[in-house]
Amino acid sequence: MPEYYPVYLNLAGKRCVILGGGTIAQGKIAALRDAGARITVISPEATDGIKRAAQRGDVAFEQREYQAGDLEGAFIAVAATNVWHVNRQIYEEAEARGVLLNVVDDPDQCTFIAPSIVRRDPITLAVSTGGASPALARKMRETLAEAPALKWADLAGALGRARRVIKEKRTVIDPTRWQCVITEDLLRLVQEGHEDQAVDIILAQLQDDTIPEMCDDLTKCRTGGCAKRAALRAAEAVS
Numbered sequence: 001m002p003e004y005y006p007v008y009l010n011l012a013g014k015r016c017v018i019l020g021g022g023t024i025a026q027g028k029i030a031a032l033r034d035a036g037a038r039i040t041v042i043s044p045e046a047t048d049g050i051k052r053a054a055q056r057g058d059v060a061f062e063q064r065e066y067q068a069g070d071l072e073g074a075f076i077a078v079a080a081t082n083v084w085h086v087n088r089q090i091y092e093e094a095e096a097r098g099v100l101l102n103v104v105d106d107p108d109q110c111t112f113i114a115p116s117i118v119r120r121d122p123i124t125l126a127v128s129t130g131g132a133s134p135a136l137a138r139k140m141r142e143t144l145a146e147a148p149a150l151k152w153a154d155l156a157g158a159l160g161r162a163r164r165v166i167k168e169k170r171t172v173i174d175p176t177r178w179q180c181v182i183t184e185d186l187l188r189l190v191q192e193g194h195e196d197q198a199v200d201i202i203l204a205q206l207q208d209d210t211i212p213e214m215c216d217d218l219t220k221c222r223t224g225g226c227a228k229r230a231a232l233r234a235a236e237a238v239s
Contacts, residue, residue: 004113004130009100012036015073018059019066019090020080021046024104026053028078031117033058042070043081066090071099076112079103107131116141123153155187158195162202173206181205 016032018025021043029050032039039059041050046061054061066086071077071093079090079101091109094101103109107130115126116137127140144150159182166173181202189198205211 002107002130004128006115006126006128008124008126009035009076011076013038014075015040017042017071017074017077018080019043019070019077019086020082020104021050022080022082023047023049025078025080026050028080028114029053029059031114037076042066068093071097074099076100077102079109118144118150120150120153122156123150151187152182154190155182155198158186158190158198158202161195161199162206165199165203166206171207177206 011032012035014037016037016039018028018032018039018041021041025041025043026047026049029039029041040062041054041059042062042064043050044063044065046054046063050059050061053059066081066089068089071090074097077090077094077099079087081087081090082104084106087103087106087109091101091103093099094111101109101111102114107113110131113128113131115128116134118125118127118141125144127137127144129137159178186198186201189195189201
């Protein structure tokens, strides 16, 4: 079994071809559509869901068998025909054209596999077993969806805004310092609807080297956490 390289793809405006019209093919549409792909479904038969998607304009539906040349201009493709020799023909065309291909339930013919997704906008976690057990990937997805650690996703907006300001100023800040500013207090501010205040705090802690609980060097933070903050916590524990 190959060792896969995990990656997120920008599919906005890219042509995606789904070959097959069953429930598995239908299940691929939503995520591809959300990613901005231009989707074409090719199959002699299709589920009612695919037909409704075509009526809404979410996909283009060509009601026919696969034929050579269907992957022309495609960036990514999914083979879900449930017919081995047809999937093989699709695989050979994808290889010849350099098209990324997922062949459902056949990792050996895949150039990419689709992970199970855990989403708490705008954070996305992808879970994969490398094709060994899709059922295990789904189980892990369900477990992770309830994980307390996902609460930190709520800080993405505030941190993203602060990052844009820092980039515009071209200020050099140690990556570890960014982690030092991510605290329960900051999270609570955002969850209570005070994102602007949270952004101000982030920017102050990132750019001000006189804040007592932060390192006094913007460009050299201690790996594993701020030495000053650790000392303050130790002192608080003793008192």
